[in-house]
Amino acid sequence: MSGDDNLVVGAGFSGAVIARLLAEKSNEKVTVIDKRAHIAGNSYDYRDESAIMIHKYGSHIFHTSNEKVWKFLRQFTDFNQYMHKVVAVIDGIHTTIPFNFNTLYDIFPQTLASRLEDKLLKFFDYNQKVPILEFLKQNDKDLKFLADYIYENVFLHYTTKQWGVAPMDVDGAVTARVPVYLSMDNRYFQDKYQGIPLNGYTTLIQNILNHKNIEVRLNTEFEHGLIDKFKRVFYTGSIDEFFNYKFGELPYRSVRFKMETYNMEYYQQNSVVNYPCNYDFTRIHEYKYYLNDKSDKTIIAKEYSESFILGKNDRYYPIPAPENNELYKKYAQEAELLKNIYFLGRLGDYKYYNMDKAVLRALELFEEVAG
Ligand code: UDP
Numbered sequence: 001m002s003g004d005d006n007l008v009v010g011a012g013f014s015g016a017v018i019a020r021l022l023a024e025k026s027n028e029k030v031t032v033i034d035k036r037a038h039i040a041g042n043s044y045d046y047r048d049e050s051a052i053m054i055h056k057y058g059s060h061i062f063h064t065s066n067e068k069v070w071k072f073l074r075q076f077t078d079f080n081q082y083m084h085k086v087v088a089v090i091d092g093i094h095t096t097i098p099f100n101f102n103t104l105y106d107i108f109p110q111t112l113a114s115r116l117e118d119k120l121l122k123f124f125d126y127n128q129k130v131p132i133l134e135f136l137k138q139n140d141k142d143l144k145f146l147a148d149y150i151y152e153n154v155f156l157h158y159t160t161k162q163w164g165v166a167p168m169d170v171d172g173a174v175t176a177r178v179p180v181y182l183s184m185d186n187r188y189f190q191d192k193y194q195g196i197p198l199n200g201y202t203t204l205i206q207n208i209l210n211h212k213n214i215e216v217r218l219n220t221e222f223e224h225g226l227i228d229k230f231k232r233v234f235y236t237g238s239i240d241e242f243f244n245y246k247f248g249e250l251p252y253r254s255v256r257f258k259m260e261t262y263n264m265e266y267y268q269q270n271s272v273v274n275y276p277c278n279y280d281f282t283r284i285h286e287y288k289y290y291l292n293d294k295s296d297k298t299i300i301a302k303e304y305s306e307s308f309i310l311g312k313n314d315r316y317y318p319i320p321a322p323e324n325n326e327l328y329k330k331y332a333q334e335a336e337l338l339k340n341i342y343f344l345g346r347l348g349d350y351k352y353y354n355m356d357k358a359v360l361r362a363l364e365l366f367e368e369v370a371g
Helices: 013-026 067-074 102-108 110-123 141-163 201-211 224-229 321-337 356-368
Strands: 006-009 030-033 044-045 053-055 063-064 086-090 094-098 192-196 215-217 234-236 252-264 273-274 283-286 297-307 341-343
Touching: 006 013, 006 224, 013 030, 013 201, 013 234, 053 067, 063 067, 063 356, 067 356, 086 141, 094 102, 094 283, 102 110, 110 141, 141 234, 141 297, 321 341
Parallel strands: 006 030, 006 234, 030 215, 086 273, 234 341
Antiparallel strands: 044 053, 063 192, 086 094, 252 297, 273 283, 283 297
């Protein structure tokens, strides 16, 4: 590998977007390497033999309110109008998550639900989103009862399974992603733009990378010896790995999927069903819902959370916590000292980005570096 202008390490969203911008807007050569055998990072999807599009690393639902991000991606794909909803099984009842007024009436008897609804509207605004850790701070007896119920039945066990610790010990921003929502809107996201790329994420990333100035090399590990061969390096791998773990390993959560095939049209009533309280898995994905795939079979994946262990499994979630952020900062300071090496993406920035934020970060970094 030699002499190109730019090396991009990692062919996920972040790497593909920065590569495209350098290739197209700066008319520079870009070599993209990825240690995996496929592009698209953890958004990688493929059609299996029953023609169902499988999200290999778990459900990916695109949503954004950012015009720039949406406009950028629309050059490379159309999206369907899929609106994500999540069903949760609480006390044996199938209901909606985030917890909203519909959930309230699904769970509680009519008179109690109605009283709680009145109380909620007395203390909060209609359409307000209240993070559970905020919602717990209630003086009103009825609302305290409700907050404790939601904490126990929606957040406590799910979060303990997902993060290995109770919600109180996870950064508040994590559980705030799924607030108590004072609304009848059952959608998981309220962003202006949402959907699934019509031909899948892998094709989207392929289209982004499809430029005469871009060369992609799969099954290719990053080596430090490559740095001197390029004008700039954009690194989307884990920043601690780049620095050979000199300050210690940044912790991550990983997940494992147990795939099952059933000879039936649908296994469950929704693409994702959460099991906050029972079972070892957190949720079950049923993939055919996303692109409305037709098949007399269905494929589901049960999702189990576990710690990330180097060499054993993949990194999925940075763990936002003060001590981890401090450790990340040490690496970020080292990174600042390096000329022409830039870190981005969930792993490079050690941030729990959604896909749209990863794209935005790449768009902004490009402006900073070469725009
Ligand atoms: N969460 C929960 N119960 C649920 C859904 C979410 O406790 O039924 C909490 C949990 O801590 C989870 C976080 O909210 O990690 C964020 O959920 P989200 O669905 O955004 O996670 P992701 O899809 O990124 O894994």
